[in-house]
Amino acid sequence: MIELSQVSKRFGxxxxVDAINLKVAKGKFCAxxxxxxxxxxxxxxxINRLIERSSGDIILDGQALEAYDPVKLRRRIGYVIQSTGLFPHWTVARNIGLVPRLLKWPADDIQTRVEELMALLGLPIEEFAHKYPHQLSGGQAQRVGVARALAADPDILLxxxxxxxLDPITRIKLQDELASLQGRLHKTVVFVTHDMDEALKLADHLVVMRDGLIVQQGTPLALLQHPKDPFVESLLGGLERGLKQAALTRVKDHMSSLGPTLPSQYRISADFSLRQALSMMLRDHTDRLAVVDQHDVPIGELSLRKIVKEAQLEKGSMREA
Ligand SMILES: Nc1ncnc2c1ncn2[C@@H]1O[C@H](COP(=O)(O)OP(=O)(O)OP(=O)(O)O)[C@@H](O)[C@H]1O
Ligand SMILES: [Mg+2]
Known part of the structure; x- marks a missing residue:
């Protein structure tokens, strides 16, 4: 969907950006x-031609970037920034309807689309449609920014x-919403962040840059397991890498069948991450947890010894390979 070959940008x-190569397949999330x-x-x-590159090629959906009219191109690509860029004198509804209006959609279609998006982003219409950006919290404004970027149903989201x-709680909530949205909408997303946990949680493809170069790219797990150099390693969390890797796997992938001496007072949901399980073990001074399903019924157990053993086996088999 997006392909950059030897792309550079010089300012004086x-x-x-120094001769980078990057491919993002349709429906994938690149951080x-x-x-x-x-x-x-x-x-x-x-990618959306807000800046013209100095050299190299960019191909979008099979066509050179130059084959698209720049204005039309930007209307096809959703763009969300930290400061949201909402128009202060426009209501939430009008802000969200911006691109469909520029594309001259019929008024009824715009109205329907705005309502659909507000529902999707958890912004009740009666409460928010007529508010102005200054009347919103940071998290609400971000949601409006995301709704606006999705309005004309772009294939690509930057x-x-x-x-x-945002504060950590709102941030995690919006990350979860974005992940679930992405699960349904399958946009091709390029996402910039300074928060490594956010990148690891959301990305299919992780790209590490330094001084205009791409130092390493691959799946989050591949980078965590084999950081190419000390820079990538420290960016990915240094000594915390083990925990970050644990955050990428679910409890259910590590549980064993129910033993006779089930530690039933310590329970964790099968859908929680292994990282959350390890944290719980430390907090509750236990090395075993009962794993429960969504009805709180025990379905297995998680043992610290087994997790460590699996990690040793994995490391051994990697060494042999
Ligand atoms: N319009 C511009 N004119 C001159 N130099 C620029 C311009 N825009 C960016 N730069 C320079 O290009 C380099 C890359 O900037 P860029 O904004 O892409 O960094 P970034 O990775 O997004 O950083 P941050 O994490 O701080 O947002 C920086 O050294 C910056 O000073
Ligand atoms: Mg930046």
């Missing part, structure tokens, strides 16, 4: 991470630190 003498000033936003803005200014 400075090379902000760009890296220290400040490494070229993430510039990369994003070259998101530049969309949740950067």
């Amino acid at each position: 003498d400075e090379t902000a 760009l991470v890296g220290t400040s000033g490494c070229g993430k936003s510039t990369t994003l803005r070259m 998101m530049d630190e969309p949740f950067g200014a």
Whole structure:
């Protein structure tokens, strides 16, 4: 869906993006991470032509970027930024309907679409449709920003630190909403973030940038298991990498069948992450947890010894391979 070949951007003498190659398949979620000033936003803005690249090729949906009219192109690509970029003198409903209006949709269709999106993003119409951006909390404004980006049903969504200014609880909630939205809508997403947990949680494809270069890219798990150099390793969490990897697997993938001496007072849901399970073990001073289904019925158990043993076996088989 998106393909960058040897793409560079120079600002005067400075090379902000240096001959990067990047492919994002249709329906995939790509996260760009890296220290400040490494070229993430510039990369994003070259894709929707808010910035013209200095050299290299960009292909979108099988066609060279130049084959698209720049204005039409931007209307086909949803773009969300940290400051939301909402128009302050427009109501929420009008802000969300911006692109459909530019595309001259019939008024009834715009109205229907705005209502659909507000429902999708958890913004009750009676409460929010007529509010102005200054009357919204940061999280609500971000939701309006995401709704607006989705309004004309773009195939591609570019998101530049969309949740950067939010408190951790609202942030996690919006991440979960974005993940579930993505599960239903299958947009092709390029997402910039400074929050590694956010990147690991959402991305199918993780891209680490440094000084305008792509240092390493691959699945989150591959990068966690084999960081290429100390920079990638420290960016991915250094010593915390083990826990970040545990956050990517579910309890149900590590549980064994119910033993006779079930530690029933310590329970964890099968859908929780292994990281949450390890945290619970530390908190509750136990090395075994009962695993329960959504009705709180025990269906297995999780043992710290077994988790460690599996990790050792995995490491051994990787070494042999
Ligand atoms: N319009 C511009 N003119 C000159 N230099 C620019 C311009 N935009 C970006 N740069 C430079 O290009 C480099 C990359 O900037 P970019 O905004 O892409 O970084 P970033 O990875 O998004 O950083 P951050 O995480 O801080 O947002 C920086 O050194 C920046 O100073
Ligand atoms: Mg940036």
